[in-house]
Amino acid sequence: MALLGHLPPSRLDGQVALVTGAGRGIGRAIALALGDAGAAVAVCARSGDDVTGVAGEIAGRRGHALAIRCDVTGRQEVASMVAAVQETLGPVDLLVNNAGQLGPVGPLAAADPDQWWQALEVNLRGPLYCTRAVLPGMLARGRGRIVNVSSGAGLAAIPMLSAYVVSKTALYRLSENLAAETRGHGVMVFAIDPGLVRTAISESALSCGEPSIEQWFTDAFADQQDVPAESAATLVVHLASGAADVLSGRNIDMSRDVAQMVARAAEIEEHDLYVLRERQ
Numbered sequence: 001m002a003l004l005g006h007l008p009p010s011r012l013d014g015q016v017a018l019v020t021g022a023g024r025g026i027g028r029a030i031a032l033a034l035g036d037a038g039a040a041v042a043v044c045a046r047s048g049d050d051v052t053g054v055a056g057e058i059a060g061r062r063g064h065a066l067a068i069r070c071d072v073t074g075r076q077e078v079a080s081m082v083a084a085v086q087e088t089l090g091p092v093d094l095l096v097n098n099a100g101q102l103g104p105v106g107p108l109a110a111a112d113p114d115q116w117w118q119a120l121e122v123n124l125r126g127p128l129y130c131t132r133a134v135l136p137g138m139l140a141r142g143r144g145r146i147v148n149v150s151s152g153a154g155l156a157a158i159p160m161l162s163a164y165v166v167s168k169t170a171l172y173r174l175s176e177n178l179a180a181e182t183r184g185h186g187v188m189v190f191a192i193d194p195g196l197v198r199t200a201i202s203e204s205a206l207s208c209g210e211p212s213i214e215q216w217f218t219d220a221f222a223d224q225q226d227v228p229a230e231s232a233a234t235l236v237v238h239l240a241s242g243a244a245d246v247l248s249g250r251n252i253d254m255s256r257d258v259a260q261m262v263a264r265a266a267e268i269e270e271h272d273l274y275v276l277r278e279r280q
Contacts, residue, residue, distance in 0.1 A: 015034075051067040075124055123171065135178075150192065154172050190248065206266075247274075
């Protein structure tokens with residue numbers, strides 16, 4: 001169960017946010033929450049109809065949004081997208097790298113290497129391109145926040161899901177490494193685990209053809225282990241407010257009390273908690 005109810009409401013007036021994979025699911029919930037909090041939101045996804053719809057929802061709630069169709073695996077597409085956001089809304093204050101895919105399900109010995117690598121193209125190269133496009137401006141202005149939507153799957157070995165697991169593990173490490181590079185320069189980086197949300201990705205796992213994975217998701221949904229997409233949205237708004245900047249570089253999931261993490265920041269730093277480490 002998420003502990004995000006303890007988080008106070010935040011206002012993000014004046015901020016410009018860019019959310020990838022924002023046409024539906026977790027990304028849509030994040031984009032709507034950011035708009036409700038006062039941020040101007042660039043809604044990005046591969047489906048033009050989806051982003052137009054979400055941007056329309058934000059506008060209908062008296063928010064300010066820009067719909068942009070973009071495939072985050074295309075470097076030039078990403079560069080053009082960021083340029084359009086900057087021209088229309090202003091410099092990006094918050095980047096949320098949410099676009100992702102499950103990738104091939106099954107044993108690595110039988111996987112199509114190209115399909116396997118495509119998952120890393122979306123889940124890792126996409127965040128790399130988007131981050132690289134906005135980071136110089138953030139550093140020049142001395143402020144900015146980047147939230148990478150990872151997964152608890154990146155913290156464990158899960159047979160039959162190697163592409164997804166490897167890509168999400170790498171995203172955790174990228175987040176920590178970038179946070180270390182930007183420390184003292186006003187840019188904060190977070191990796192979050194939104195938990196099991198009923199999205200198109202998780203729903204597809206119910207009929208992926210791999211019995212062990214299908215059963216795990218079936219049981220998890222039956223046990224009501226899934227969490228609403230709005231939980232991740234609440235967390236992202238809180239991180240965007242700056243209230244948890246002291247946790248830059250740390251992994252944050254829905255089960256943690258973020259306010260308590262902030263209060264324990266010195267202890268977390270001293271013992272190097274909530275990061276990927278080898279246990280000795």
